Amino acid sequence: MKFRPRATQHIVNTGARMRAVKKVQRGPGFEVGTAPVPQAGVDEVLLELKAASLCGTDLHIHAWDEWAASHVEPPLTVGHECCGVVVEVGEGVEGLEVGALAAVEGHFFCEHCLMCQTERRHLCLNMKLFGVTIDGGFAEYVRVPARNVWKLPPDTPPDLGALMDPLGNAVHAVFAGGDVAGQTVAVTGCGPIGLMAVAICRAAGAAHILATDVGTYRPGGRAALLGLPADVVKLDLAEQVILKGISLHGVFGRRIFETWYRATNLLQKIDLTPAVTHSFALEDIDQALALMHSGECGKVVLAP
Ligand SMILES: [Zn+2]
Ligand SMILES: [Zn+2]
Structure with a gap:
């Protein structure tokens, strides 16, 4: 018992x-x-x-x-x-x-x-x-x-x-769809979570990190979408996603508790x-x- x-x-x-x-x-x-x-x-x-x-x-x-x-x-x-x-x-x-x-x-x-x-x-x-x-x-x-x-x-x-909560959002977004080691990463949106994402990418060994506040499309890339748009967003699936081989990842919250383990470990590497x-x-x-x-x-x- x-x-x-x-x-x-x-x-x-x-x-x-x-x-x-x-x-x-x-x-x-x-x-x-x-x-x-x-x-x-x-x-x-x-x-x-x-x-x-x-x-x-x-x-x-x-x-x-x-x-x-x-x-x-x-x-x-x-x-x-x-x-x-x-x-x-x-x-x-x-x-x-x-x-x-x-x-x-x-x-x-x-x-x-x-x-x-x-x-x-x-x-x-x-x-x-x-x-x-x-x-x-x-x-x-x-x-x-x-x-x-x-x-x-x-x-x-x-x-x-x-x-730890928003850090978890950033960790979840950065690793949604795979690792970032050795890759070029663009962070669009430099609010607190965007800035945390930059630090996480650096700690995780990204080769290049570009941070902007304006979104642009990148062929063959993967996008982790976290912030909520104020309005409905129209997307041309054929031209902007399928033909460019883009992966889109909707990111909600944190993976419970996989993300928390990852965020806790990353805290030792990022300030x-x-x-x-x-x-x-x-x-x-x-x-x-x-x-x-x-x-x-x-x-x-x-x-x-
Ligand atoms: Zn929050
Ligand atoms: Zn349930």
């Missing part, structure tokens, strides 16, 4: 409140308010937030564009890139202890559907998205399934811990510190979002 450790004492009383950045209703904007401190249930842990970072997804939800209106059902706490310390371990959790520093894989997969059972958890048919379809990480405490927790070396700076350009308090989320809109920043991080 499987050993199931007893539930630990909850660290705060039922009814205690915490600060959280919330999408309160359908429409533009966020509100910094309070929410009940969650408690770790069966197979869950509670993290005390140490750092969180802002992502293009948060901008979509803040602006309440078409994509957000069709995916997000307020009210909920937003944010999905975060790093925290385990403060409560729920019943049945093994291999995670109070005090561990951890990042969160924000795609909450079910483990039972066809995709999950065939090693494609990032495409789970019952996926819940942290900070998009369920309460997320811009809060003082976050409750997550233990299987979505990625333990970090204890000396990892929390800012970099939060960046992500310059990617973080600004840091704000949780309350100053509006200022942080305005800065992201201006485009005059790299990765923007929130600290509780």
Whole structure:
């Protein structure tokens, strides 16, 4: 019989409140308010937030564009890139202890559907998205399934811990469709993930790396598509893909957990510190979002 450790004492009383950045209703904007401190249930842990970072997804939800209106059902706490310390371990959790520093894989997969059972958890048919379809990480405490927790070396700076999520996007995109060693790589789009992709390509032994902000077509190449276009994109499959022998790879999230292993190993070879350009308090989320809109920043991080 499987050993199931007893539930630990909850660290705060039922009814205690915490600060959280919330999408309160359908429409533009966020509100910094309070929410009940969650408690770790069966197979869950509670993290005390140490750092969180802002992502293009948060901008979509803040602006309440078409994509957000069709995916997000307020009210909920937003944010999905975060790093925290385990403060409560729920019943049945093994291999995670109070005090561990951890990042969160924000795609909450079910483990039972066809995709999950065939090693494609990032495409789970019952996926819940942290900070998009369920309460997320811009809060003082976050409750997550233990299987979505990625333990970090204890000396990892929390800012970099939060960046494991977008770093994973970059790793997944760079290696989608094969290796890059000895190859010429073009990175189109030099936001934080594009810049991370440049560093990853260098660490992985790419021969030449070209980074631009304008897309061009390259015969015989392969393209890993990650950022979401604002509109429907028309593509001439015959002329622009088939006759040029192009491989297109749609990249969603990270491969769970193959990408996390790869990203953790790459962290020893690349320095992500310059990617973080600004840091704000949780309350100053509006200022942080305005800065992201201006485009005059790299990765923007929130600290509780
Ligand atoms: Zn993100
Ligand atoms: Zn699934």
